[in-house]
Amino acid sequence: MRSMLSIAVIGLLTSGNIHAEGLAKRARGNSFNPQIGLNSLFSYKNSNKNSSTDGFSFDEAELQFSSDVDAYFRAEATIAIHKEIEEEEHDGHTHNHTSYAVEPEEIFVETTALPVLTVRAGKFLTSFGKLNTTHTHALPFVDKGLLQEKVFGDEGLSEVGASVSGLLPLSWFSELTYSALQGDNEDVFNAEDKHSLGHAARFTNLFELSDSATIEFGLSGLTQKAHEETKTDIYGADLTFKWKPVNLGKYNSFSWSTEYIKKDKKGEDSSSEVKGVSSYLKYQTSQRTFVQYRFEDLKVDDVKNTAHSALVAYVPSEFSSIRLQFDRIDDNSEEKENKLTLQFNISIGAHPAHNY
């Protein structure tokens, strides 16, 4: 009898152990999963000119995964589900057809064990200027702005390639990034030949004016050349001033960022020239509220475009924001465009730290 009992007790104990082991294994399995986050953008828009985007809309969701690969590499993937509007001809009328596309915004691997340098390979947002490497949910305004859109297209410049970056051995922050790209973006590249790679470089410097203020100055360049008639050159310069007081900096901050870009794209079928400036001010009025203003002035194939944008933001936490933006765009056509956008921006899951 006693032995029967002890067998039963042992049985119970071991089954408990098995259960605990199972739990431990499951927990261990999860701990190697990548960090997963989802950022979503919803909006309500109204424009007096272009009604195809009016009304409620789910603009984009970004699924982000990031993790160390092993002791030498880390990987990051951002899969974007975004809205696409296509015009369709039907019985002589044009209809707008909305669909959603799933695209890899970025999928790359980079080194973590190398000293001095970071080498990156995959599909990633090219380091050019201040805004191109910013994900949609982290943009300072609800859109990228005219200048970015005319130079790099709606989705920015994210190409397959490789890059090397490093800090220069100076007494201030000075970073140099070089990227070699397989140029596919039609807004930027013309060359059909797969062997004519695009080359991009960014040189950025940040100076601490005080514990509360910094100034950042950057130069960027991008070039691709198949032959004399088919080539692209883009140059950019940017200057950003930021102020956030050491005392009670949570409640007050200010930044002013200005960017100049010149694009010269030559090709047999399509050529375009874009040059202009985009400048914005951002002022934090309380812990959760911001007011912002942006001015853009550019020439697209010698046609002058100007835009004024004003934005107020209410930011309940790092994971949500509600923003109202008004744009007045003059593209030199008969009618000026007035556009109002109310945007709701949320993040769930892991939320990687944002760049400065």
Place this chain on the structure above:
Amino acid sequence: MLRLIALVLIVAFAGDNSLAKLHIMTTTANLKSLVSEIAGDRAEVESFCLGPQDPHFLEAKPSYTLKASKADLLVSVGMDLEVGWLPLIIRGARNPKIREGQSGHLVLGHYVDAIEKPHGEVSRADGDVHPEGNPHFMLSPKRVVKLAEVVSAKLTEIDPEGKEFFESNKIKFLKKIEPFVQKKISKIEVVTHHKTLNYFLHDYGLDNSIYLEPKPGIPPSATHVLSVIEQAKVKKANIVLVENYFDQSAGQKVAKALDIKSYSVPVAVGGKEGISNLFDLYSDLFSYFK
């Protein structure tokens, strides 16, 4: 012109001539004070977060990246306190030594028996919750005793020649901290903004439960301040202590309604003039509990 360029280059590259010294970066000013006491003049210690800044919401300034790139050791709090900015700094530094898990990165939170670890599932609906518990352990002298040992052992690991020096500094530090460890505080009811002082209160036998924040990281609304006033009246609160990186107005309202005093309390070294090390900080902290 050439001479000017040469001069600029010399100035630029002459960043540091103290090659022999260890370069240590800490995430907070309190960690900096602890590490400097033990490392003495064998190390240059610098903190990313300055005394008056809130370590939860520091921005990942690129200039921090440069400092981290030259560091032999990085000392952090952990427990997700620096999660919003430190990972970017470490990545940008391109200094494999200081990556988390490597010997050049000491996470002191790993050596603390944390309080306020959430039970069950954590959700962001509860505000800025830390799944690993409350990260403000540096405010309790009793916790720092053990951490001094940990820091001394780490310093010896990366600079074995300094072993005896670190050991004797540690003993000096422990002697200086002992009176604070032995101190008793009066049993009063405290109102604070965030759960910043909880290790201090917990370790010295006080049970504080009135917060100006409705949930961690969420600023108090006007209606919440009214409910705090009610709570404070019921519990007969004696004092309002608002950490100095928060807006003082909500605390002042509560203090006024109860006719008690409200203080802006420095919770990090350098958070107020005259507080230049942990001992100054603890003296200031105990002064509210006489």
